[in-house]
Amino acid sequence: MSKKTTQGITVKKDQDFSEWYTQVIQKAELIEYSPVSGCYILRPNAYYIWEKVQQYFDQLIKQDGVKNVYFPLFIPESLLMKEKNHVEGFAPEVAWVESGGHSQLGERLAVRPTSETIMYDAYAKWIRSYKDLPLRLNQWCNVVRWEFKHCTPFLRSREFLWQEGHTAFANKEEAVKEAEKMLNLYEQTFKELYAIPVLKGRKSDGEKFAGAEFTLSVEAFLPNGKAIQGATSHHLGQNFSRAFNISFTDEQGQKQLAWQNSWGLSTRSIGVMILMHSDDKGLVLPPRVAPVQAVIVPILFDDSKKKVLAAAEMIKKKLEARGVLAQIDAREEYSPGWKFNEWEVKGVPLRLELGPKDLAKKQVVVARRDTGEKKEFKISEVSKVIPSLLEYIQFSLYNKAEKLLQERLVKVKDSPAAEKEFQKGNYIYAPWCAEAKCEESFKEKTGGKSLNSPLKQPKVSGKCFNCGNPAKAWFYFGRSY
Numbered sequence: 001m002s003k004k005t006t007q008g009i010t011v012k013k014d015q016d017f018s019e020w021y022t023q024v025i026q027k028a029e030l031i032e033y034s035p036v037s038g039c040y041i042l043r044p045n046a047y048y049i050w051e052k053v054q055q056y057f058d059q060l061i062k063q064d065g066v067k068n069v070y071f072p073l074f075i076p077e078s079l080l081m082k083e084k085n086h087v088e089g090f091a092p093e094v095a096w097v098e099s100g101g102h103s104q105l106g107e108r109l110a111v112r113p114t115s116e117t118i119m120y121d122a123y124a125k126w127i128r129s130y131k132d133l134p135l136r137l138n139q140w141c142n143v144v145r146w147e148f149k150h151c152t153p154f155l156r157s158r159e160f161l162w163q164e165g166h167t168a169f170a171n172k173e174e175a176v177k178e179a180e181k182m183l184n185l186y187e188q189t190f191k192e193l194y195a196i197p198v199l200k201g202r203k204s205d206g207e208k209f210a211g212a213e214f215t216l217s218v219e220a221f222l223p224n225g226k227a228i229q230g231a232t233s234h235h236l237g238q239n240f241s242r243a244f245n246i247s248f249t250d251e252q253g254q255k256q257l258a259w260q261n262s263w264g265l266s267t268r269s270i271g272v273m274i275l276m277h278s279d280d281k282g283l284v285l286p287p288r289v290a291p292v293q294a295v296i297v298p299i300l301f302d303d304s305k306k307k308v309l310a311a312a313e314m315i316k317k318k319l320e321a322r323g324v325l326a327q328i329d330a331r332e333e334y335s336p337g338w339k340f341n342e343w344e345v346k347g348v349p350l351r352l353e354l355g356p357k358d359l360a361k362k363q364v365v366v367a368r369r370d371t372g373e374k375k376e377f378k379i380s381e382v383s384k385v386i387p388s389l390l391e392y393i394q395f396s397l398y399n400k401a402e403k404l405l406q407e408r409l410v411k412v413k414d415s416p417a418a419e420k421e422f423q424k425g426n427y428i429y430a431p432w433c434a435e436a437k438c439e440e441s442f443k444e445k446t447g448g449k450s451l452n453s454p455l456k457q458p459k460v461s462g463k464c465f466n467c468g469n470p471a472k473a474w475f476y477f478g479r480s481y
């Protein structure tokens with residue numbers, strides 16, 4: 001028992017957020033540290049979440065006609081450097097392979113930080129005519145970025161998992177439409193699986209991907225008052241098709257450059273979900289990503305053990321028949337209270353307590369992880385009640401997060417007001433000039449930055465809230481994680 005006596009979370013979420021996070025991810029058995037700094041082991045509980053997200057998003061994009069591929073992990077240096085803009089700022093993060101066994105390689109190979117270059121090199125060979133378009137490919141893979149900032153599991157790691165979609169179109173309109181469509185699919189994934197509402201919109205020029213014409217993002221707002229990016233969808237224009245000569249002959253026989261997008265969602269999103277829903281007791285999992293959705297804890301006494309265990313088995317079977325992932329915790333070396341704590345730390349959405357007294361009344365006590373509420377249900381009703389309760393919890397987590405998102409948004413007229421709102425843990429919406437210089441000055445003054453700008457927005461008039469120049473668009477700003 002010794003190893004497990006410090007099972008609970010010993011700090012509060014709003015007291016020491018980073019220590020709290022570190023404890024949650026370890027005690028919920030999501031993460032183990034590895035011998036390589038910045039690289040983390042995703043344990044079964046974490047990998048299960050990623051598999052759920054993969055299945056969900058993969059099915060969405062396949063329905064839309066995207067096909068999956070796999071490109072090599074290694075990218076020759078000359079290829080990586082072909083589009084200067086996009087590598088420039090990132091160069092310090094590239095990890096290199098310089099030898100194989102005892103022999104030096106003729107050319108260094110980058111461990112992929114992202115796959116634009118290696119994929120577009122092939123796209124140039126595959127795309128000849130307008131009939132080859134659109135080309136819409138995606139890959140699920142790992143990427144490496146040798147971070148020098150402090151790493152945090154899920155949120156910033158030197159290796160992470162993601163999907164990267166890379167598409168090419170015959171015209172700009174189609175490409176732009178797709179970039180927006182993918183943003184909606186990210187919104188849907190955050191909503192339906194992670195129970196997280198997002199702010200959708202366009203990044204400022206200062207915050208966009210340097211290789212893109214524009215970058216769209218989904219941003220989440222956390223209970224600690226900070227905003228965090230969830231996923232991105234870039235319209236690349238002809239920046240890469242020019243550099244990689246991805247050209248096609250159009251219907252009029254004219255040679256044209258393809259219009260491109262790239263879009264990505266990574267395991268970082270798991271970190272966003274943890275930060276959003278979890279509490280002082282540990283992890284809180286939305287039921288749709290929970291590897292165990294209902295745990296049955298039988299209260300065992302010598303004289304009634306057999307009966308209670310048999311009833312627990314029967315309940316488990318009923319739940320499984322309804323598609324609920326159920327488990328019985330019949331360990332005798334731990335007390336019921338100890339087990340309750342353990343399953344709370346692990347974020348299991350529902351706990352079913354079943355003792356001899358409950359059995360006599362033909363009932364179970366059901367405890368919700370998200371609210372702590374307890375309620376009795378007839379055993380005859382569990383197979384009906386539990387599946388709908390799980391769905392209810394899924395929506396209720398979403399609604400709680402949505403309420404936070406609405407309540408913490410404040411419209412402001414100037415930067416002192418913005419600063420005040422940030423200090424209160426809010427984020428803001430303001431008319432902005434959208435100039436990089438203005439954003440810099442705002443960052444220095446307030447510690448906040450622009451998040452994004454909704455695609456459909458109110459009419460803009462008057463002055464920039466920060467610098468007083470004419471305003472160009474409504475933007476969200478916040479302190480970011």
Ligand code: 86X
Nearest residue numbers: 087090093094113114164232262263264
């Ligand atoms: C930007 C852009 C884009 C496909 C996505 O955001 C979604 C999926 N890619 C990624 N980016 C880089 O281009 C990049 C390049 C190098 Cl060389 C690097 F070392 C790090 C990078 N990080 C991000």
